[in-house]
Amino acid sequence: MLRSQTKLFALGKRQLCRSMSKSCDLTLVEVDDKTGIATLTMNKPPVNSCNLEMMRALKDSMKQIEGNKSRGIILTSSNNKVFSSGLDLNELRNPEQERLVAFWKELQEMWLTLYLSNLPTAAAINGHALAVGCVMASACEYRVMLPGFTIGIHATKFGYVVPPFIVNSYLSVLPRPVVERALLQGKIFSTDEAQQINLIDEVANSKEEALSKCASFIGSFAEANPVARALTKRQLRAEFARTLLDEPEAELKESLEYITSPLFQDSLDAYLAKLKSKNKK
Numbered sequence: 280m281l282r283s284q285t286k287l288f289a290l291g292k293r294q295l296c297r298s299m300s301k302s303c304d305l306t307l308v309e310v311d312d313k314t315g316i317a318t319l320t321m322n323k324p325p326v327n328s329c330n331l332e333m334m335r336a337l338k339d340s341m342k343q344i345e346g347n348k349s350r351g352i353i354l355t356s357s358n359n360k361v362f363s364s365g366l367d368l369n370e371l372r373n374p375e376q377e378r379l380v381a382f383w384k385e386l387q388e389m390w391l392t393l394y395l396s397n398l399p400t401a402a403a404i405n406g407h408a409l410a411v412g413c414v415m416a417s418a419c420e421y422r423v424m425l426p427g428f429t430i431g432i433h434a435t436k437f438g439y440v441v442p443p444f445i446v447n448s449y450l451s452v453l454p455r456p457v458v459e460r461a462l463l464q465g466k467i468f469s470t471d472e473a474q475q476i477n478l479i480d481e482v483a484n485s486k487e488e489a490l491s492k493c494a495s496f497i498g499s500f501a502e503a504n505p506v507a508r509a510l511t512k513r514q515l516r517a518e519f520a521r522t523l524l525d526e527p528e529a530e531l532k533e534s535l536e537y538i539t540s541p542l543f544q545d546s547l548d549a550y551l552a553k554l555k556s557k558n559k560k
């Protein structure tokens with residue numbers, strides 16, 4: 280198993296830290312010295328799928344940003360077509376038990392770290408954000424998206440039950456009837472549709488504009504006391520994080536049983552074959 284490592288570099292006025300795997304930097308962090316805002320860039324080719332190492336890198340980067348007293352986090356992608364394609368489906372296919380346990384725990388911890396971050400969080404969605412890609416964007420406090428892309432949780436379309444904490448990610452952004460319909464349909468929204476239902480807050484015409492809008496949102500908390508803000512955010516969000524805070528083992532057990540069931544494995548095989556065949560045509 281690759282261990283992610285983090286390095287800090289001084290780069291002119293900026294600090295750059297990277298979470299690295301053997302072959303590439305999975306995440307990049309740049310802190311703007313003027314604003315104190317950290318940009319956390321997902322950088323796992325080809326489509327920022329979240330395997331164990333990627334989620335660990337994301338969690339470690341977020342913790343490091345919090346430790347560095349940054350003023351906020353902007354989550355974005357180095358790929359200009361895909362923000363994130365969600366969980367790495369190869370991690371779920373015929374998994375080895377020990378790795379699957381580590382993988383699912385990392386998903387729980389990564390989500391909790393982002394959802395309950397002490398810092399203001401925003402997503403500059405510069406490409407498709409599917410399934411857990413959408414969940415990560417929804418866990419942020421603000422979302423700015425570029426036109427021409429898609430966002431949503433389409434799990435039920437390919438036979439996946441949606442775990443409660445993923446339902447809660449949507450519920451913290453969208454009204455319940457909208458969540459129910461979207462999840463049951465497995466609806467993927469265009470940028471325009473996402474704006475209409477307030478799944479995203481703003482549309483930007485370039486990544487730079489999206490980053491700038493996210494920075495303005497984070498700047499809007501300049502007058503708020505950071506500790507009071509963080510504790511109030513935690514209070515507001517604790518209810519939706521309750522399952523994972525109080526009973527992570529129960530959620531883990533339920534998810535593992537489901538993932539390793541023949542029902543799930545069969546539908547995953549069919550889905551992966553469809554995904555691969557697209558590129559062979």
Ligand SMILES: CCCCC/C=C\C/C=C\C=C\CC(=O)SCCNC(=O)CCNC(=O)[C@H](O)C(C)(C)COP(=O)(O)OP(=O)(O)OC[C@H]1O[C@@H](n2cnc3c(N)ncnc32)[C@H](O)[C@@H]1OP(=O)(O)O
Nearest residue numbers: 328364365366367368410411439440442534537554555558
């Ligand atoms: C009550 C108990 C409940 C318990 C519940 C427990 C579990 C629930 C189970 C699972 C929950 C899962 C949530 C998820 O996040 S699953 C991930 C779902 N994601 C997707 O379906 C996205 C699929 N990808 C795409 O649609 C496209 O790739 C995308 C639009 C993102 C980009 O298109 P593009 O044309 O640019 O790129 P492609 O050629 O399609 O992809 C390149 C390459 O990457 C492979 N790939 C894409 N996405 C994934 C992925 N998520 N995981 C692994 N691999 C992926 C793709 O197959 C291509 O590979 P290759 O052909 O080049 O080998």
